Amino acid sequence: MRRRHPRAGDVGYDGAKPGRQAQVNRPTIKDVARRANVSLKTVSRVINNETSVRDDTRDRVQRAIDELNYAPDQAARNLRSATSHAIGLVYDNPNPYYVISVQNGVLAACHDQGFGLQIHPCDSTVPDLADELRDLVQRTRLAGLVLAPPMSERMELIRYLAANGIRFVRIISAAEDPDDGYPCVYVDDRDAAYDITEHLIQLGHQRIGFLWGGAAHRSSPERFKGYESALKDYDIPLDKKLVIPGDYSFDDGFRGARRLFALRDRPTAIFGSNDEIAAGVLAAAKANGIDVPYELSIAGFEDSPFSKQSWPALTTAKQATEDIARHAALRLIAELKPSGSGVAPVNRGFSPQLVIRDSTARAHKPAT
Incomplete structure (x- = not known):
């Protein structure tokens, strides 16, 4: 049975921390209307960003909202509105x-x-x-x-x-x-993967291992295409023995690295398709007494906390996920x-x- 990853729960989230009780004197839309001296309908139009409100009225309502620190209740809005x-x-x-x-x-x-x-x-x-x-x-x-x-x-x-x-x-x-x-x-994962591979090539690496991420993710073949293109542009033959399938996980990085270390002519650099994989490679290298980066260079992808917390810290591609x-x-x-x-x-x-x-x-x- 496939284990589901930790979940936040199929519940709505409106910014309040779990278990927090509603404020006793929380401002209402009526308070905003009274402060701005407009109708409830006008306040609603401003909240919904409707274009039929005059600019000076909109400014007055927004000022009242800010002064009262009013936040619409999303669940109530959904129930009241067709939208x-x-x-x-x-x-x-x-x-x-x-x-x-x-x-x-x-x-x-x-x-x-x-x-x-x-x-x-x-x-x-x-x-x-x-x-x-x-x-x-x-x-x-x-x-x-x-x-x-x-x-x-x-x-x-x-x-x-x-x-x-x-x-x-x-x-x-x-x-x-x-x-x-x-x-x-x-x-554009492909271009970033090209840059990582080119960086390794320019450091003098000719045998560069590549550890795939999950095949169901388009990012995996895109990152492989970047790796493959860089090798081709620098006239380095693609050695299929250096390319290992896997998933976006630490364990697959560890296992993939062990397979590469067992080769007669093992790689001098390994490119993991994400930072978890690369961290797994680093752990495998330490377990095998391989010095990083003197004997083996390692690169990841995404710039996750794995890349910063590893020792040595990982070369990677900074992906602004948030x-x-x-x-x-x-x-x-x-x-x-x-x-x-x-x-x-x-x-x-x-x-x-x-x-x-x-x-x-x-x-x-x-x-x-």
């Missing part, structure tokens, strides 16, 4: 650091835009996932979904959600905007809100940046 003011975050990822960063990014956007957030961990391998997400949206009256990989990259699921009228924005791995008609925020998730949520909310400008929201791309640390060094040439 939902909550979105869902759907993910399936074994990396807790990635999950926390995505949650924080989406939550920040929801807080800024006055939306509630429903967190929904799931098993992306179940055959009825499409029905599960459709029922989730209908049951909890969500306005839309932010889809994290790998669900965001399953086109049959994307087409099903669109056909059922469910609004969504995808976080995907792509070298450029796919321009396929479905909104997304995309991450910012990526925040922009995905803002992209979705922009789709949901009426726009008076007539300018349609656009997809945005992110490029992880190479971060060089102490886990990589010049290739060691054995004494002759």
Whole structure:
């Protein structure tokens, strides 16, 4: 049976800490209307960013909201209104650091835009996932979904959600905007993986091992393509014995490294598809008495806490996961809100940046 990763729970989140009781004298919409000397309907229009409110009235209402520290109750708004003011975050990822960063990014956007957030961990391998997400949206009256990989990259699921009228924005791995008609925020993993591999080559490494992440994630083949392209550009033959399949986990990094160490002509550098994998490689190297980086250079990807807390600290590609998730949520909310400008929201791309640390060094040439 597949073990589910730790979950925040399929419950709505409005920014309050669990177990906290409501404030006794919490300001209400009536208090705001009284302070701004306007009707309840006008306050509601300002909160919902409707364009029919005069600028001076909007400013007066917003000033009253700020002075009273008023925050709309998302559940009550959803019940009173035909329009939902909550979105869902759907993910399936074994990396807790990635999950926390995505949650924080989406939550920040929801807080800024006055939306509630429903967190929904799931098993992306179940055959009825499409029905599960459709029922989730209908049951909890969500306005839309932010889809994290790998669900965001399953086109049959994307087409099903669109056909059922469910609004969504995808976080995907792509070298450029796919321009396929479905909104997304995309991450250029391929170019960043090229930079990491090129860095190792320029340090003199010719035999560079590559440890794959999960095959269900598009980021895995994209990162491999970057590795492969860099080797080709520097006229280094691709040795398939140096390429090891696996998942985005510490254990697979450890096991993959042990396989590479057993080769007659073992690599002088290893590129792990994420920082957890690279940390597993580092642990395997220490267990085998291999000096890092003098005998073996190691690089990861994502710039997670694993990369900073390891010793030596890992060379990696800094991926702004929280910012990526925040922009995905803002992209979705922009789709949901009426726009008076007539300018349609656009997809945005992110490029992880190479971060060089102490886990990589010049290739060691054995004494002759």
